[in-house]
Amino acid sequence: MTLTIRNMVCDRCKRVVREELEKLGLTVNRVELGEVDVDQLPSAISLEAVRETLQANGFDLVEDRKQSLVEYMKILIINEIQHLKGERLATENYSAFLERKLGYEYSYLSGLFSASEGHTLEKYIIALKIEKVKEWLRYDELTLSEIAWRLGYSSVQHLSNQFRQVTGQTPGQFRKATQVERRPLDSI
Numbered sequence: 001m002t003l004t005i006r007n008m009v010c011d012r013c014k015r016v017v018r019e020e021l022e023k024l025g026l027t028v029n030r031v032e033l034g035e036v037d038v039d040q041l042p043s044a045i046s047l048e049a050v051r052e053t054l055q056a057n058g059f060d061l062v063e064d065r066k067q068s069l070v071e072y073m074k075i076l077i078i079n080e081i082q083h084l085k086g087e088r089l090a091t092e093n094y095s096a097f098l099e100r101k102l103g104y105e106y107s108y109l110s111g112l113f114s115a116s117e118g119h120t121l122e123k124y125i126i127a128l129k130i131e132k133v134k135e136w137l138r139y140d141e142l143t144l145s146e147i148a149w150r151l152g153y154s155s156v157q158h159l160s161n162q163f164r165q166v167t168g169q170t171p172g173q174f175r176k177a178t179q180v181e182r183r184p185l186d187s188i
Helices: 011-024 047-056 065-081 094-102 106-117 121-139 144-150 156-167 171-176
Strands: 002-006 028-032 035-038 060-062
Touching: 002 065, 011 028, 011 035, 011 047, 047 060, 060 065, 065 094, 065 106, 065 121, 094 106, 094 121, 106 121, 121 144, 121 156, 121 171, 144 156, 156 171
Parallel strands: none
Antiparallel strands: 002 035, 002 060, 028 035
16 A cells, blocks of 8 residues: 655655654555555554654645645655756756656646645746755855756856845855755745
């Protein structure tokens, strides 16, 4: 049985979900971002108990097929931007990548995402990229040119303009700031 779980964005999330489901008495076979394979639920454990356990830890159970597709889109994008999985071809934009991975036209995926999340898929991708830029700026290990290249920006200027639009400050101002605001990925 596969469970789709909202708000799983990192390896720690996978560990917490595994531990909590095993504490409930489930046999967990596989855990990936947004998805867990378990043996059938024992009669003593209800789906509602699973939901409550997940919600107590900041996650949620997704039972709707369309919502599951939205969560899978988010996972694919997070994996590419935050975890640098590299499944997206160098010549491929995100719309073509999602079409290839999911087998649906981008217009359908984009509409589904917007209806579910209240903002466009493009804004979501930009927000994730900006959070990754913030992370790298704080580490101060990469130049802005290296950051722009790694995230697929056409130029440093494009990255800087987008960063300023989203954050209200330049990358240089952000790098120098002592108080830094970063958003958790599950709130984007």
